[in-house]
Amino acid sequence: MTVEPRQALVWDYAPAPEATDHLRLRDRYGLFIAGEFHEPAVPRYEPSVNPASEEPIAEVAWAGPADVRRAVEVARAAQPRWAALPGRERAKYIFRIARLIQERARELAVTETLDGGKPLRESRDVDIPLAAAHFFHYAGWADKLRYGVVAREVAPLGVVAQIVPWNFPLLMAAWKLAPALACGNTAILKPAETTPLTSLLLAEICQEAELPEGVVAILPGDGATGAALVRAPGIDKVAFTGSTAVGRDIQAALAGRDIALTLELGGKSANIVFEDAAIDQAVEGIVNGIFFNQGHVCCAGSRLLVQESVAEEVIAKLWARMGRLRVGDPLDKNTDVGAVNSAAQLERIEELVRAGEDEGAVRRSVACELPERGFWFAPTMFTDVSPVHRIAVEEIFGPVVSVLTFRTVEEAIAKANNSVYGLAAGIWTDKGAKAFQVASALRAGVVWQNTYNHFDPTAAFGGYKESGFGREGGPAGLRPYLRVVR
Amino acid sequence: MARLTVRKTYKLYIGGAFVRSESGRADPLGEINIPRASRKDVRDAVAAARKAQARWAALTAYNRGQILYRAAEALESRRAQIEAVLSEDGAGGGEAVAELDAACDVLVHYAGWTDKLQSVLGGVNPVASPFLSFSLPEPTGVVGIVAADRPALLGLVAELAPALAAGNAVVAVVSRSAPRAALDFAEALGVSDLPAGVVNLLSGRLTEVGCALGAHRDLNAIVDVSADAELGAELDRLAAETIKRASHHPVAGSYEQATEPALERIAALTELKTAWHPVGV
Incomplete structure (x- = not known):
């Protein structure tokens, strides 16, 4: 009997779109201040657009300076009462929020995917469960603050202004609000202009949880709203996640003012593959590191450093794997890479990719069919990248990986650390001693061995x-929201 | 015939060497000339600190603790001379003695922190997946200090000691009105086995050296104890350029004030690193 060589499977998945009929989205959302939705002082409503279809989903009020002032006043008035609640009572409100997020998980996941373009698989399995987990973790801290900062009597800061980005809208809101509330602060959250909807659903959840009015305000808007918020008299702290450029502006705007600040900014994180790594596993990790959430991840493994001896194999396997990524409808449960968040971000990605080609790196983009409407960018790999190329230095924030090579462990460490950023890094090796040595030498806030883009509410980030300062997650995440009394 | 005294030439302390300002300038302090550091001296000092920092941080915590303890020993053994200088420069009525007592004790206090801060600030994270995840403090890198004007020695030591205990290298602008005690203290540091460049001390004018230090792009953090609101705001603005960690401390005038918020002082000059290592996967 002769056995025919197996033919390559040419077979496509049937579409498997998630249903949207259970959504309860309103046509129009106001500003969430003092526990209710309000018209802005100067009426301005902007559509929040689905980046996969360019269709408007709902109209959202944008806050102006007068609304910001009002929200700060309300938050100031509410703060002493919130802080005076026994910790266990504050905890129970926050536990309620965690539970309500779990209960409304499907609705939140679908909304997140509609509003931001990320694959449903990610919003369903990562964003929403982690958001609930963060509230759950910090709820438990609310009556244990004196154990969170060793040997210190602590007090809340007061009113905190929090600005979150569009890449993980609800998750970043959770990272910001959960510790702030647990510590007894009241908070004003500004979601990103392109992804306000899950924050507004979170406002509804605050109502359902019967959170005392004024403890949380949600003020959608663009950079102008954020600028007004960080400059508003009466705030005690600013927490910002976003680009280094905006972080720099905020830090400068707070110069000379006694306002606490934490910044979680950009990155150009190195993902380092050593020759002794399990290569197939590493390739999966590279894919997760850079194509997770279309590469719209501050800690994305966007600089792939591969040891020369295995570079050819890694690049070949990575390219083959990239060809099997399913790009398209974010609502489809089989989609790996969804829509780019906005036209502006797509432009930024295209500009940097052009720079990569102009500077002489070799570009390979997956030849996949992209939908006609919406914002899309095919998974892309650059080889022959020099460490001075813009695509090796600047944050692209898209599904684009730049591959560099190294010969020795020392060279890998030097190249990885050769960046103004220092957010994260990955190490792929099965040698324990080497992993600990390299992890220790990397100047980055998070180092993953044989995994990537792994988050947990108990682990500082x-x-x-x-790449900024201050930590979110675990006991270290409490400190930015507390002052030491003595 | 009375013997002619051998006078001391006061110098900057950069990269482990005692040097004049490269600018050749000095400001008179009574009959003594105090070097007036230039922007170039600031750059040299930051470069020396950057070069030294990794080696300092790589020493064992036990070793760093012993070196800081030795700095306290060296200061204690020179205290008579430094007390005299402090008194001449305006710390009268037992102040100089109290200041030396406190400065030595502050160094001893922080020497004891080096091998404890990882256990106190770090820990294992109980993550919900099969990983050993732990978070540990690491030094921020190169720290700039604009020291208090008075107390001239304790005000410097109170900021220097926590920065060093955390494993940072330091460039400090010392007291403007009484710089001699700090520059004498450099000699104590020079015999403490502190690797060259880990501490760099500059005398000069705040408007010139303070701002040049704050503007340096290879500085990771700036600690301002100038008590000058305008300068503080300018240092904040300069810090924003490269996202430096900026803090403003009240002047530490006693052992208690220099040590009571010890852990916060150290923590502000560290970065928490979270490492994830697989367990059985």
């Missing part, structure tokens, strides 16, 4: 150098 935050950057070195120009």
Whole structure:
């Protein structure tokens, strides 16, 4: 009997779109201040657009300076009462929020995917469960603050202004609000202009949880709203996640003012593959590191450093794997890479990719069919990248990986650390001693061995150098929201 | 015939060497000339600190603790001379003695922190997946200090000691009105086995050296104890350029004030690193 060589499977998945009929989205959302939705002082409503279809989903009020002032006043008035609640009572409100997020998980996941373009698989399995987990974790801290900061009597800061990005809208809101509330602060959250909807659903959840009015305000808007918020008299702290450029502006705007600040900014994180790594596993990790959430991840493994001896194999396997990524409808449960969040971000990605080609790196983009409407960018790999190329230095924030090579462990460490950023890094090796040595030598806030983009509410996250300062997660995440009394 | 005294030439302390300002300038302090550091001296000092920092941080915590303890020993053994200088420069009525007592004790206090801060600030994270995840403090890197004007020695030591205990290298602008005690203290540091460049001390004018230090792009953090609101705001603005960690401390005038918020002082000059290592996967 002769056995025919197996033919390559040419077979496509049937579409498997998630249903949207259970959504309860309103046509129009106001500003969430003092426990209710309000018209802005100067009426301005902007559509929040689905980046996969360019269709408007709902109209959202944008806050102006008068609304910001009002929200700060309300938050100031509410703060002493919130802080005076026994910790266990504050905890129970926050536990309620965690539970309500779990109960409304499907609705939140679908909304997140509609509003931001990320694959449903990710919003369903990562964003929403982690958001609930963060509230659950910090709820438990509310009556244990004196154990969170060793040997210190602590007090809340007061009113905190929090600005979150569009890449993980609800999750970043959770990272910001959960510790702030647990510590007894009241909070004003500004979601990103392109992804306000899950924050507004969170406002509804605050109502359902019967959170005392004024403890949380949600003020959608663009950079102008954020600028007004960080400059508003009466705030005690600013927490910002976003680009280094905006972080720099905020830090400068707070100069000379006694306002606490934490910044979680950009990155150009190195993902380092050593020759002794399990290569197939590493390739999966590279894919997760850079194509997770279309590469719209501050800690994305966007600089792939591969040891020369295995570079050819890794690049070949990575390219083959990239060809099997399913790009398209974010609502489809089989989609790996969804829509780019906005036209502006797509432009930024295209500009940097052009720069990569102009500077002489070799580009390979997956030849996949992209939908006609919406914002899309095919998974892309650059080889022959020099460490001075813009695509090796600047944050692209898209599904684009730049591959560099190294010969020795020392060279890998030097190349990985050769960045103004220092947010995260990955190490792929099965040698324990090497992994610990390299992890220790990397100037980055998070180092993953044989995994990537792994988050947990108990584990601190935050950057070195120009990736920002302050930590979110675990007991370290309490400190930015407390002052030491004595 | 009375013997002619051998006078001391006061110098900057950069990269482990005692040097004049590269600018050749000095400001008179009574009959003594104090070097007036230039922007170039600031750059040299930051470069020396950057070069030294990794080696300092790589020493064992036990070793760093012993070196800081030795700095206290060296200061204690020179205290008579430094007390005299402090008194001449305006710390009268037992102040100089109290200041030396406190400065030595502050160094001893922080020497004891080096091998404890990882256990106190770090820990294992109980993550919900099969990983050993732990978070540990690491030094921020190169720290700039604009020291208090008075107390001239304790005000410097109170900021220097926590920065060093955390494993940072330091460039400090010392007291403007009484710089001699700090520059004498450099000699104590020079015999403490502190690797060259880990501490760099500059005398000069705040408007010139303070701002040049704050503007340096290879500085990771700036600690301002100038008590000058305008300068503080300018240092904040300069810090924003490269996302430096900026803090403003009240002047530490006693052992208690220099040590009571010890852990916060150290923590502000560290970065928490979270490492994830697989367990059985």
